[in-house]
Structure formats: structure tokens, C-alpha cells
Amino acid sequence: MSTLKNLNDTHLSTEQIESVNTALSALETALSAKVSNLSSEERRKYGSISEQNKLFVNKVNDYATGQPVLRSPDVDWEEFAKDFNSRTVLEGTIARLENLLTGINNAKTLHDYDNYQAALDDYAYTNYKTGTSAPGYEAKRNELKQFFNRAKRVDEKETADKE
Template sequence: MGLTNLNSTHLSSAKITAAQDAIAALETALAEITFNLSPEDRRRYGSINEQNKLFVNKVYDYNQSQVNLSSPEVDWDEFNKDHSSRNTLEGMISRLESLITRLNNSKTLHDYDNYQSALVDYSYTTYKAGTSAPGFEDKYKDLKQFFVKNSTSTAPPEEKK
């Protein structure tokens, strides 16, 4: 028999509410700085690659250590704010991506558990339908639609009647 209940840890209603409230608070706190860029905008502004990040950081370092070498045509206060915001956002994004990965992993285990249990129930339903137990034939007919026979089917083997 396969592994079941790979993730039997479940959040309480209070923790679900707290997490949803925290997400809402985060969305509210960041609303003024978040933008929906169109695909065209994304192509236009893009994302600076690692080499260009190193370049920006080097210019920042020069401005911090030898301001006399900095161009007077650059608004350095705004440059420094952008640099600080960018670093802050990168840290937040990294933490959120890590959290999303862990949430997806947890969801995957719950999905697997649900599917395995559903297969067990389908096998039981198939057996009971074969004994003409009341209600099971209709349930079997309703569930078997998910196991259409084709060359790529992952249907469980039918039990012999």
C-alpha cells in the first residue's frame, strides 16, 4: 500500500484567519509601490541582469565614498532611495518566494493525500457497486468518468466482479 497522510498538519481556523489578515495587511502596506506592468512595459523596462546590478552597485559605492566623482546631472537623493528600495524589495521577494515554495510543497502533499484517499474510495465504490449495494452503482457511474480509457490513462485497475 502506498504512503498516505504525508501531511497531516492542518492550520486552525484562527491561524488561517491570522495568515489571511497578514497577507491583506501586506497588500495594503505595499499598495502604493506596486504596479501592474503591461507585457510591453515589461519588455521596455525589463530587469537588469547580474552584470548591470554590479555596475549599479559600483556607481553607488563611488557616490558614497567619493561624491566629488559623481555626475551633477544625477539626482543622487533619488538614486539612493531607488537603490535602498530595490534592495529592500529584493529581500522581501526572496522571503516571499521561499514562503510560496514551502506553501506549494505543503499543498502538494495535501493534494497527494486527497488523491490517494479518493482512489481508495473509488476502489471501495467499485467493489460495493459489484455487490449491488444501494447507491454505489450511481456513485460508481459518476466517478468512472474520471478514468476514461485511453493510451495515457492513469486509472486504477478495475476490480474483478
């Protein structure tokens, strides 16, 4: 059975890496005043409003903008509008970042797979060269074999203990 190799042969250039890091730094700077670190207790306390409650907030906003005469005087409507707009922008930003993150994770997964397959090829070559008594390969194989077949070594130890 043939293993697929080099599933992702598109690589970031030095310029692209610098561009990505510059863009991320700019995004971090732009959002630094908005980013909040909540404790786990605060996250439980404030939580996230459910989809039903988001619909409720949207409907209240519709009434507030469409029929301002019906607004409660107890609400700071200017602050409500700012919160509503910020929430909307952040929600859209999160969706875009999540899509980007999914794509980046997928690309990383393919690179991980490619690296692992190449490492397996190198390990097979190391085992072959160890059999030819080529210098250095036995030590390399001894270092690498620790990553393989731990269950088999336990079975071998149990068999040896019985003998």
C-alpha cells in the same frame, strides 16, 4: 506495494487561517502603493536588469556614497539612493516570499497527494459496493469512472468497432 498516506497531517486551525489572511491583507495594504501593473509591452521596454548590470549599479552606488566628489551632477542622487534602497528592500522581500511560497507549495503538494490517495481508496470502495448491489454506488461509480483510463476506453471502442 503499499502507498504512503497522510504525508502531511499538520493542518491549519481556524485561528491560523485567520492569522494568515490578516497578515496577507496587511502585506497587500503595506505594498499597495508600491505594486505596479506593467503591460507586456512595458515589461519588454523596461525589462529587468541583468546580474552584470546590478553589479554595475552597486559599484556606482559605492562610488556615490564613498566618494561623492566623483558623482555626476546630471544625476538626482537623492532619488538614486531612494531607488537603490527600495530595490534592495523589495529584492529581499521577494526572496523571502519566494522561500515562503516554495514551502507553501510543498505543503499543498502533500495535501493534494493525500487527497488523491484517499479519493482512490473511496473509488475502490465504491467499485466494491457496486458489486454488492448496494444502493447509490453504481451511480457514484458511473460519475467517477470518467476520470480513469481514457486511453483504454478508446481502445475498447476501436475493438468494438472492428467486431
